[in-house]
Every structure is written in structure tokens, then in C-alpha cells.
Amino acid sequence: MDLFRRIRRKPTLELEDIQATVLRARPEPYFGTHAILEITDPAAGKELLRRLAPRVTSAARWDEPQPSWMALAVTYQGLVALGVPESSLSSFPANFRAGMAARAERLRDTGPNAPEHWEFPFGTARVHVAVTVFAENEADWQSEVAAYERELREVPGVNLLSHQDFGADGFNVFGYRDGFSQPVVEGSGAEPLPGDGRPIKAGEFVLGYPSETGSPLATPAPDVLGRNGTYVVFRKYHSHVDAFNRYLHDNGRTKAERELLAAKLVGRWRSGAPLALAPDRDDAALGADPKRINDFDYADDPRGLHTPLGSHIRRMNPRDTKLEVLTDVNIRRIIRRSTSYGEPLPADALTDDGRPRGLDFIALGARAIDNVEFLQSEWVNSGNFVGLGKEKDPMISLQDKKGAYFTVPGSPPRRIQNIQSFNTLLGGEYFFMPGLSAIDWLSR
Ligand code: HEM
Structure with a gap:
């Protein structure tokens, strides 16, 4: 793209x-x-x-x-x-x-x-x-x-x-x-x-x-x-892709179920296509189209039936989501210039190969320091701002060893237990x- x-x-x-x-x-x-x-x-x-x-x-x-x-x-x-x-x-x-x-x-x-x-x-x-x-x-x-x-x-x-x-x-x-x-x-x-x-x-x-x-x-x-x-x-x-893959395998019987869960965690399919526009299956052409990939808000999905309220992108940029703890989302924006290092681990690899791999997260902005401190404490490691209580960001939070879960809203909602910390901080x-x-x- x-x-x-x-x-x-x-x-x-x-x-x-x-x-x-x-x-x-x-x-x-x-x-x-x-x-x-x-x-x-x-x-x-x-x-x-x-x-x-x-x-x-x-x-x-x-x-x-x-x-x-x-x-x-x-x-x-x-x-x-x-x-x-x-x-x-x-x-x-x-x-x-x-x-x-x-x-x-x-x-x-x-x-x-x-x-x-x-x-x-x-x-x-x-x-x-x-x-x-x-x-x-x-x-x-x-x-x-x-x-x-x-x-x-x-x-x-x-x-x-x-x-x-x-x-x-x-x-x-x-x-x-x-x-x-x-x-x-x-x-x-x-x-x-x-x-x-x-x-x-x-x-x-x-x-x-x-x-x-x-x-x-x-x-x-x-x-x-x-x-x-x-x-x-x-x-x-450092990214624990093996643990991430195991979480998908433990909670999805088929490849389609696992990929849907992977999309629910981030709010986007791996192609980049947003769940907001492609709720049921991936759409690679949408994920490769800069004119469509961001063309959505959450107005018609207040309960998170398409894009879970707790998914990574909905937390990090709630757009027009009604927040329980009010904040001006326009002063919470950051420019991201993150870079990846190491070889990706394939989606079927359930054990670690011990090699370094991960992401150097880089945020820029006049308020970047305040904003990342705010995001880390309010929107990553807590769920209160969208009524999710103790639930944390599924990709980047430090999860509790016991009792951590991720909620996929629905009737009934699915609470998927034993979510791990998929990324460990090595420094910054x-x-x-x-x-x-x-x-x-x-x-x-
Ligand atoms: C290893 C760590 C991380 C991974 C794997 C990751 C992954 C992703 C992915 C796949 C997206 C969607 C693609 C995109 O919008 O560009 C995304 C978006 C985003 N991430 Fe992360 N991320 C990580 C760390 C962080 C951290 C530490 C923060 C902030 C504290 C953050 C904030 C954001 C924001 C603001 C967006 C854009 C959301 C939007 O505009 O809809 N990410 N991330």
C-alpha cells in the first residue's frame, strides 16, 4: 500500500x-x-x-x-x-x-x-x-x-x-x-x-x-x-508471538475462527481492513486501499458488536465512541513512527524459537510524553473509560497472571479467559x- x-x-x-x-x-x-x-x-x-x-x-x-x-x-x-x-x-x-x-x-x-x-x-x-x-x-x-x-x-x-x-x-x-x-x-x-x-x-x-x-x-x-x-x-x-498464537488456537477451532479473534483483539484484520467496514471476513483489497482503510467511525456500533470496545485500535483512538470518563480525543492523538525488528513467527508456530523480535514503538508530538503516559495509565491498563472495568488492552498491557480476559461483545458476550501479556517492555x-x-x- x-x-x-x-x-x-x-x-x-x-x-x-x-x-x-x-x-x-x-x-x-x-x-x-x-x-x-x-x-x-x-x-x-x-x-x-x-x-x-x-x-x-x-x-x-x-x-x-x-x-x-x-x-x-x-x-x-x-x-x-x-x-x-x-x-x-x-x-x-x-x-x-x-x-x-x-x-x-x-x-x-x-x-x-x-x-x-x-x-x-x-x-x-x-x-x-x-x-x-x-x-x-x-x-x-x-x-x-x-x-x-x-x-x-x-x-x-x-x-x-x-x-x-x-x-x-x-x-x-x-x-x-x-x-x-x-x-x-x-x-x-x-x-x-x-x-x-x-x-x-x-x-x-x-x-x-x-x-x-x-x-x-x-x-x-x-x-x-x-x-x-x-x-x-x-x-x-519484545513480542511473544508464540503466546499470541496459542491464545488464538486455544479459543478458535478453525482458521476462520482464529482469524476473527485476531481481528477482534486489534479491531482490524491482519490485512489492515477495519472490522467496522468488514465485520465478518477479511477484505484484503480494503486493507490495501488508503482511501478506504480509515473511512469509518463507531457511531453505528455503540456496543462494540463489530469492533469490540476493548480492542487495541478502539482504545487507542476511540473516534466518536461515547466515553464514560470524558476527554477530548483530539488532544490525545500521536504520530506513530514505530518500527519492527526480527522475523515474524508464522501463525501456526505455538512455541517460541528464542529469537529476538518485536516493535520499537515511537510516538511523536508536542504532547507525546503526556499522551503516552495518559494512554498507558487510562486507556491501556484500565477499562473504566469504556465501562470495561479491569479489562486491559489485549495487545500491549501488562496482564494480571490470573483472571485476565478479553471480551467480545455479542448476545451473549464472550469473555475469553487467560489472555497473556503479548509484549514485554525491554526499555525506553x-x-x-x-x-x-x-x-x-x-x-x-
Ligand atoms: C508491540 C506493540 C504494539 C503493537 C503490536 C501494535 C499494533 C497496532 C496495530 C496492528 C494497529 C493498527 C494499524 C494502524 O492503525 O496503523 C495499531 C494502531 C494504533 N496503535 Fe498500536 N501497537 C503497539 C503498541 C502501541 C502503543 C504502546 C501505543 C500507545 C501507547 C499504540 C497506539 C496505537 C494507536 C494510537 C493506533 C492507531 C489507532 C487508530 O487511529 O485507529 N500502539 N497498533
């Missing part, structure tokens, strides 16, 4: 100064690498930024294909390591300054998901800069990675702490098409596709522009640092993704 939206109106955002990843969709298939860097002295950090700055791609012509592009983001500890003055450091929001590990309670990252179990370097104060390369083919990916690695080797005082390759054909390791339902950013030049809803005010996603509340959100000081920047929430998950961090002039400011 062509994930690209097109520039149809004159953009009003400063696209040359905004990083490409904010507006550029990843291609299908895609290749890439996430690298985490540590800065051991400010001069080295500034030198690194000077060298990488020309490689960081802007969002200008974000709708045109590009062989590869690079993104750069900095943690609070990274800003400290770069020697950013206190007056500026203290202008960043408290949760960003604390870092993801310190926010574990609010994020409900407990038990196996707690920071003490995370992979190095996540959760340590040594995570300073993240560099991501996205590419549409293997050759351009490799040459872009080789280029930044050359720069890294030439800057003593900067350490490469981790390097993770990713890539997929557009389907995640559970076999679902993923990453296409995105908010439309006002002023980006994108025309909404059917079902996208109205464009959301740019200030929800890029700092320095009016937000849904009318005025811009608090922007870090000085203006050159904050303007055109955004926040990034990065969460690396909060980043600030500066605009291009801000990278220049940081490097001086």
Missing part, C-alpha cells in the same frame, strides 16, 4: 526547519537502524552535532520518495551532557527531565516491564542522543549507516552504546499491517483522506504553533531551541527532537 499522503495545499509550517520524520511516512518495505550514543564531554557532543547536522533530513517535500533519511533526538541527560545552560534546561517539562524510567509508575511499567529488567543502556543516565536512519532499500540504508559511523569514529568522547537494525515489509511481527492510521497535521499541506477527520492543529505536534486549545504549548527556551521541535517517546517491546526513553536550527544552536 502507498502510505504516502501528498502535499495538496500550500504548507504553512516551516518545513525546512522541521525534521523529516515528523511528517514523512516510512515506506513499505523499510530498512533502518536506531543507534544510542553517549556524550562524555560537551565539546565532543557539539562536534558530533556539527558533523551530523548536514545528514539530518528536513521535512521539506515530505511527500516525495527519498532513498534514506536521518533523524536525531536528544534526552534531557543529553542536553546536560552538551552543556546546555540551566535557564534552558529548567524550561523543559518535568516528565521529560525525569526520563522514562523515573515515570515507570505513571506508565504502569511494573513487574517484568519495570526498569530494573530493561536492556542496557535504557534507564541509565548514559542515553544521550538517538540517531535513526530510515531507508527504502538495503543499499541506501547501509551507506547512510556507514556514513554516520565514520563521523562517530572521528569524534573521541562520543560512545556508541547500542545499535539496533530494524525492517519489515509493512506488517509487524504479529502479521498485522501497521503504522498507517495517523493524524493529519494542519499546515503540513496534507489533504485528509476519507475518515482521517479534520486536520489537527499543528501545535499538537510541532512546538511553536497554535494547538487545539488555541495557543501554542509551552516551548523550551530559548525560542531557537524549542521552535519546530517535538517530543519523542521510544519504547522497545523520552527524547526531544529539535528542529534543524536548534541542532545548529546546540552545536555551538
